[in-house]
Amino acid sequence: MTKPLLVHRTLSAAIVERIRQDILDGRHAPGQPLRQDSLAASFGVSRIPVREALFQLEAEGLVRIEPHKGAIVLGLVPDEVDDVFDLRLLLEPRLLASSLPRLTDADFAEAQALDATFGDAIEQQDIARWGELNAELHLCLYRRATQPRTLSIVASLLQSSERYTRLQLGGLPELTRARREHRALIKLCRTGDSKAACKLLTAHIEEVRKDLQRLFQAPKRRARKGRSAS
Amino acid sequence: MTKPLLVHRTLSAAIVERIRQDILDGRHAPGQPLRQDSLAASFGVSRIPVREALFQLEAEGLVRIEPHKGAIVLGLVPDEVDDVFDLRLLLEPRLLASSLPRLTDADFAEAQALDATFGDAIEQQDIARWGELNAELHLCLYRRATQPRTLSIVASLLQSSERYTRLQLGGLPELTRARREHRALIKLCRTGDSKAACKLLTAHIEEVRKDLQRLFQAPKRRARKGRSAS
DNA sequence: GAATCGTACATCGTATACAATCTACACGCC
DNA sequence: GGCGTGTAGATTGTATACGATGTACGATTC
Known part of the structure; x- marks a missing residue:
């Protein structure tokens, strides 16, 4: 493990x-x-x-x-949530396009394994786990990109996302949808269709963002302390 | 100060x-x-x-x-140089567009002051200084953007750029050109023409990148140790 | 009574001391 | 001779101890 x-x-x-x-x-x-x-x-x-x-x-x-x-x-600043997801939308497809042609069978196998573990984590409601599994899965697909700096930035963005998404812990439907999208993404990547894969990836990130926006508006307000304008 | x-x-x-x-x-x-x-x-x-x-x-x-x-x-990996400048080209115009409408007279004044100091540093060949002044000047123009995460990423990219650009320390013509472009940029920002300002900014970053590429190819090879694939 | 000062306490920053780990080289075994 | 083993030195990691800084609160002064 x-x-x-x-x-x-x-x-x-x-x-x-x-x-x-x-x-x-x-x-x-x-x-x-x-x-x-x-x-x-x-x-x-x-x-x-x-x-x-x-x-x-x-x-x-x-x-x-x-x-x-x-x-x-530090607290979660709404501005930053938007920013993080904008950045992910900007950077992740770029990474995937660069990495995809170089991905090996071993990489795909690992991605699928992570997806399987992701499924287990969903079943077991292992909230702490599925966030980082999601990050690992994404990074696994980007790993062959020739953009080391972008890679490390995206890694950090994914971790930030985890903090936000963990708020909606219970969201079973969102999670299963995310998993479905992951599987489709891996499948598409195997075909080598870079353009379609990037498109799907973009849609996937957009969906997660929407889930989050819904969450930020609907329920009670959250604390916003802990961060001053710098 | x-x-x-x-x-x-x-x-x-x-x-x-x-x-x-x-x-x-x-x-x-x-x-x-x-x-x-x-x-x-x-x-x-x-x-x-x-x-x-x-x-x-x-x-x-x-x-x-x-x-x-x-x-x-850590050493300077050619891949990373490209990556850093691609990211700057991607992120800095976005920041400027978001920040520009909110910039105050005080901000412009500070930018001009930084530019003046930049000029002094060029005259005095103060290599250690003009790199960080360049970064401060750029950040000064982006400071009103509502994208905190992008801002901190760009700050780190600018610092990395400094490391690269410091290699070409002697480049008087490049420096004076950079300064000319900075002044033009500030002037354009004052007019509020966001589109034109972003275009100029993009060209400015491109120029710096070209200077660097010239530097990486022309002279003797540099050491590339100190960084393994991770 | 308000403001300023000063003292005591809490907390952080750094120095020193010791324990754990790594590296290199010599020794012995096959 | 090649190869694992073990020991000594170098280097890092952590604990303890002490000094510096910040904060709260009461005393003093006007």
């Missing part, structure tokens, strides 16, 4: 993951300060690896650190 | 800047390992702030850290 959990090379890396999950799952609310001492105590480690973890999370855009004051969890 | 220089809130932040400059200026060659001990000794500090600086530089894409092995300076 992709979750050995014990094979983190360093404590810092393990703690990054723990805190990241806690933020994504909402166990640390936006605006909430993350005290080094209390985190260190809760993990049973010293503050050093906690500090390094917080720095990494700041680079990922999940927290903001102010010198001598501490780290606070 | 935007260069307080002395008021780094922490040692880590100051060291980030020092090491970054050393890499950009080529004092640390690609592929070269950065030992925590020796860096700490050369700055007269302990390894803790050095470690934190290295983590930040990894997030910026200047070094790669392998657990228990250390940090090495």
Whole structure:
């Protein structure tokens, strides 16, 4: 499996993951300060690896650190949601077009395996899992692209998306639709029809965005603290 | 001004800047390992702030850290140069179009001030300076855009560009042309003609890219170590 | 009573010390 | 001779300890 959990090379890396999950799952609310001492105590480690973890999370855009004051969890800004999905629509088809001709059978096999695991995660309601599986699946299809910078940007956009999409955790119909689209996408990629595949990919991302927009408008308002204009 | 220089809130932040400059200026060659001990000794500090600086530089894409092995300076991959400029061409006009209608007189004044400083830096051959001034100038024009994520991505792309363009340090004609284009761009932005401004911006970025391509082909080959396929 | 100052506490930043891991080279075995 | 093994040195990772900075709150002054 992709979750050995014990094979983190360093404590810092393990703690990054723990805190990241806690933020994504909402166990640390936006605006909430993350005290080094209390985190260190809760993990049973010293503050050093906690500090390094917080720095990494700041680079990922999940927290903001102010010198001598501490780290606070950043909130979800509606502007940013739009921006992230605009960027995905702009960049992912480009990546796919570049990567598709170079994809190997092994790549397709891996994509299908990820899709299968994705299906399992849906059945088991494993919310924490299907978000990252979705990201892995997308990245798997882009991996042969010759655009390393775009690739790393998209990886980070996918992770941000995960944070948003995790809000709609229960959405069974959306998930099964997403999976259907994934399977169709993989199939199309195998045929090598780049144009059609990009089109489908675009539609797929649009659908997810629409799901999210519906979610942002319909239910109760969410907190918007934790991020000032910079 | 935007260069307080002395008021780094922490040692880590100051060291980030020092090491970054050393890499950009080529004092640390690609592929070269950065030992925590020796860096700490050369700055007269302990390894803790050095470690934190290295983590930040990894997030910026200047070094790669392998657990228990250390940090090495990343090299310039030709693929990435293309990628970075493609992304700039894709994203910067979008930002400008969004920001332009909201730009204030103060913003324009600041842009012109930056341009003037840029001119001074050219005269004084202050290579370390004009790269970041160029970035500040571009960002100044984009600052009112409602796309926070794109903004931070472009900021990082501009910094990467700086690394490339710094190779051609001597290029007086390229620099004066760049400055001319900047002034024209600011003027156009003042008129509010978004379409024309974006067109000029695109041409401007294209020109810089061409300068760089010329540089990559003409002179001797550069080292390409320090980055493995990931 | 409002404002300023100052002190105590909480929290962060950095130095020092120790433990864990990696690398290189010598040794022994097949 | 090739190849695994093991040990010493180098380097990184983490814990503990101390100093610096920020914040809250009460005292003092006008």
